[in-house]
Amino acid sequence: xxxxxxxxxxxxxxxxxxxxxxxxxxxxxxxxxxxxxxxxxxxxxxxxxxxxxxxxxxxxxxxxxxxxxxxxxxxxxxxxxxxxxxxxxxxxxxxxxxxxxxxxxxxxxxxxxxxxxxxxxxxxxxxxxxxxxxxxxxxxxxxxxxxxxxxxxxxxxxxxxxxxxxxxxxxxxxxxxxxxxxxxxxxxxxxxxxxxxxxxxxxxxxxxxxxxxxxxxxxxxxxxxxxxxxxxxxxxxxxxxxxxxxxxxxxxxxxxxxxxxxxxxxxxxxxxxxxxxxxxxxxxxxxxxxxxxxxxxxxxxxxxxxxxxxxxxxxxxxxxxxxxxxxxxxxxxxxxxxxxxxxxxxxxxxxxxxxxxxxxxxxxxxxxxxxxxxxxxxxxxxxxxxxxxxxxxxxxxxxxxxxxxxxxxxxxxxxxxxxxxxxxxxxxxxxxxxxxxxxx
Amino acid sequence: xxxxxxxxxxxxxxxxxxxxxxxxxxxxxxxxxxxxxxxxxxxxxxxxxxxxxxxxxxxxxxxxxxxxxxxxxxxxxxxxxxxxxxxxxxxxxxxxxxxxxxxxxxxxxxxxxxxxxxxxxxxxxxxxxxxxxxxxxxxxxxxxxxxxxxxxxxxxxxxxxxxxxxxxxxxxxxxxxxxxxxxxxxxxxxxxxxxxxxxxxxxxxxxxxxxxxxxxxxxxxxxxxxxxxxxxxxxxxxxxxxxxxxxxxxxxxxxxx
Numbered sequence: 001x002x003x004x005x006x007x008x009x010x011x012x013x014x015x016x017x018x019x020x021x022x023x024x025x026x027x028x029x030x031x032x033x034x035x036x037x038x039x040x041x042x043x044x045x046x047x048x049x050x051x052x053x054x055x056x057x058x059x060x061x062x063x064x065x066x067x068x069x070x071x072x073x074x075x076x077x078x079x080x081x082x083x084x085x086x087x088x089x090x091x092x093x094x095x096x097x098x099x100x101x102x103x104x105x106x107x108x109x110x111x112x113x114x115x116x117x118x119x120x121x122x123x124x125x126x127x128x129x130x131x132x133x134x135x136x137x138x139x140x141x142x143x144x145x146x147x148x149x150x151x152x153x154x155x156x157x158x159x160x161x162x163x164x165x166x167x168x169x170x171x172x173x174x175x176x177x178x179x180x181x182x183x184x185x186x187x188x189x190x191x192x193x194x195x196x197x198x199x200x201x202x203x204x205x206x207x208x209x210x211x212x213x214x215x216x217x218x219x220x221x222x223x224x225x226x227x228x229x230x231x232x233x234x235x236x237x238x239x240x241x242x243x244x245x246x247x248x249x250x251x252x253x254x255x256x257x258x259x260x261x262x263x264x265x266x267x268x269x270x271x272x273x274x275x276x277x278x279x280x281x282x283x284x285x286x287x288x289x290x291x292x293x294x295x296x297x298x299x300x301x302x303x304x305x306x307x308x309x310x311x312x313x314x315x316x317x318x319x320x321x322x323x324x325x326x327x328x329x330x331x332x333x334x335x336x337x338x339x340x341x342x343x344x345x346x347x348x349x350x351x352x353x354x355x356x357x358x359x360x361x362x363x364x365x366x367x368x369x370x371x372x373x374x375x376x377x378x379x380x381x382x383x384x385x386x387x388x389x390x391x392x393x394x395x396x397x398x399x400x401x402x403x404x405x406x407x408x409x410x411x412x413x414x415x416x417x418x419x420x421x422x423x424x425x426x427x428x429x430x431x432x433x434x435x436x437x438x439x440x
Numbered sequence: 441x442x443x444x445x446x447x448x449x450x451x452x453x454x455x456x457x458x459x460x461x462x463x464x465x466x467x468x469x470x471x472x473x474x475x476x477x478x479x480x481x482x483x484x485x486x487x488x489x490x491x492x493x494x495x496x497x498x499x500x501x502x503x504x505x506x507x508x509x510x511x512x513x514x515x516x517x518x519x520x521x522x523x524x525x526x527x528x529x530x531x532x533x534x535x536x537x538x539x540x541x542x543x544x545x546x547x548x549x550x551x552x553x554x555x556x557x558x559x560x561x562x563x564x565x566x567x568x569x570x571x572x573x574x575x576x577x578x579x580x581x582x583x584x585x586x587x588x589x590x591x592x593x594x595x596x597x598x599x600x601x602x603x604x605x606x607x608x609x610x611x612x613x614x615x616x617x618x619x620x621x622x623x624x625x626x627x628x629x630x631x632x633x634x635x636x637x638x639x640x641x642x643x644x645x646x647x648x649x650x651x652x653x654x655x656x657x658x659x660x661x662x663x664x665x666x667x668x669x670x671x672x673x674x675x676x677x678x679x680x681x682x683x684x685x686x687x688x689x690x691x692x693x694x695x696x697x
Binding site for chain 1: 490491492493494513514515517518519523524526529530532533534535540543544547548551583600604
């Protein structure tokens with residue numbers, strides 16, 4: 001890969017567009033982020049963290065801010081609304097908040113579900129926005145810091161519960177020029193509050209765009225958050241996401257990320273334990289084909305005793321697609337009685353597909369139970385034969401087995417319409433299996 | 441119904457010959473038992489007839505109702521009415537018994553010109569079949585063989601056989617790994633499923649299944665071919681004397697090593 005000078009990278013080029021808004025508006029940290037970004041180089045392919053992903057396609061053509069890209073109308077997006085979230089829905093189109101498409105009604109006292117710009121003065125926004133990010137020398141996060149103009153804000157006061165799932169819809173439309181968006185999410189859950197967040201990124205066309213969503217989650221004592229993240233971007237899109245959660249005592253954070261779209265996806269979820277006795281999940285399902293690249297670099301940081309953590313990352317690769325997984329589990333000194341499970345299972349359905357996997361345990365305590373593992377395999381020919389002997393064609397048998405492989409993550413999504421839509425997505429993917437490419 | 445003529449088969453890609461000239465004729469309404477020591481090729485025979493891709497037929501014919509099977513895929517053979525009860529039934533996590541059976545039943549029904557059943561009709565149909573192997577309804581919603589005990593897996597095979605109503609059932613060591621109650625249930629199930637329109641070929645190590653099911657023929661396989669055939673008394677003889685006295689028969693033609 002040719003060396004990309006700081007000034008040449010698409011990220012640094014973009015940054016110059018946002019200089020004028022630095023110092024203007026709520027986040028004081030914009031100025032700091034600009035200064036940092038100017039000193040932070042674009043990722044070097046020699047860095048261990050960027051070794052397997054080829055970022056050249058990202059730098060091939062520049063991106064423009066959305067308002068300079070002549071974006072198309074979103075048209076009918078109602079079909080993406082889930083019925084369970086009729087009065088708990090936030091809609092963004094190309095990163096811009098859509099008040100008329102959103103619907104927030106009848107919330108419990110003190111609960112806020114809204115856009116960040118309208119709640120810039122909220123004490124939780126003032127206190128937390130930009131403070132929960134913990135990514136070292138990461139130009140992507142810095143660019144988001146510098147450029148986001150709005151975002152989603154959820155505030156759950158002590159003992160509050162939002163029963164309906166909160167739908168956070170990110171729609172990306174076609175445009176004359178390649179554009180860039182910086183979606184931003186802040187969720188602050190006070191003690192013993194709970195909610196479910198359904199975050200859905202949908203590309204309406206096949207255009208090239210760059211989205212860098214940064215999400216901050218602060219869960220105080222006993223707060224529970226279920227977080228489903230669906231990524232069905234345009235197949236020419238670049239999606240670099242950084243969701244990070246901080247957990248206080250007895251907090252529970254369960255995240256399920258389903259990656260279907262995008263030309264290139266780099267997801268870097270992090271969960272940081274901030275006190276004893278927490279429980280968290282960081283499961284993933286990746287279904288990719290063609291020339292898609294999906295890269296997950298996760299961190300589960302156990303800093304205090306008594307934590308349960310679970311990460312099952314399942315991947316199906318077809319065509320020339322490429323999956324990368326690096327899951328870091330830290331167990332810090334004195335963090336005892338940690339029960340952590342991590343597994344990356346890859347189903348490689350084509351000869352040309354590629355999988356890199358690196359589960360990584362770094363344990364500095366002694367009384368812990370950590371298991372981790374990775375498998376890369378094809379469909380078991382014996383399973384295919386079994387189903388064939390029951391009358392299914394080889395094609396159908398492979399479809400059924402791939403579907404079954406993918407199902408495990410989805411089963412944990414309890415919102416019915418989301419569960420169903422994910423089943424449909426999995427079916428759509430498995431039906432596309434091209435037999436001549438199958439190796440099983 | 442089934443006629444196997446001078447069947448030779450090798451392990452695909454390896455070339456070592458497992459079947460070395462098997463001849464067997466099975467008519468409607470008959471029950472055949474194939475016995476033999478480990479490695480004699482009896483399980484391979486069942487797999488080759490059902491189309492397992494690990495084996496390649498190098499010579500001979502497998503005629504089913506006059507049609508040569510050797511070039512057909514396993515699913516095409518299933519559509520003709522051939523069923524293999526696996527020695528080691530495969531676990532298929534994520535696919536329920538119900539889903540598998542309805543898919544199988546309707547695919548085979550379509551191929552054989554029978555009427556497909558809608559989910560409700562199929563439910564009723566399954567209900568009757570469950571009783572045959574003494575299985576509970578909940579069983580239908582479990583993933584195929586996933587977490588099943590050895591006995592449950594074997595019962596599930598016979599349940600599938602009951603649902604799919606094959607013409608020819610090949611039972612590969614269905615009796616092994618069963619406790620006495622499970623053995624009785626499985627054997628009674630097989631007995632009830634047997635009629636004048638279908639045929640059963642059982643591959644087994646043991647005589648004990650034959651306490652429940654009376655075969656018309658017992659064959660002994662040694663060294664990749666059938667070396668002796670007889671009635672059920674042959675099974676008792678084998679129980680007594682073992683296979684040694686038959687092993688010389690495998691080399692009579694000078695073909696075996």
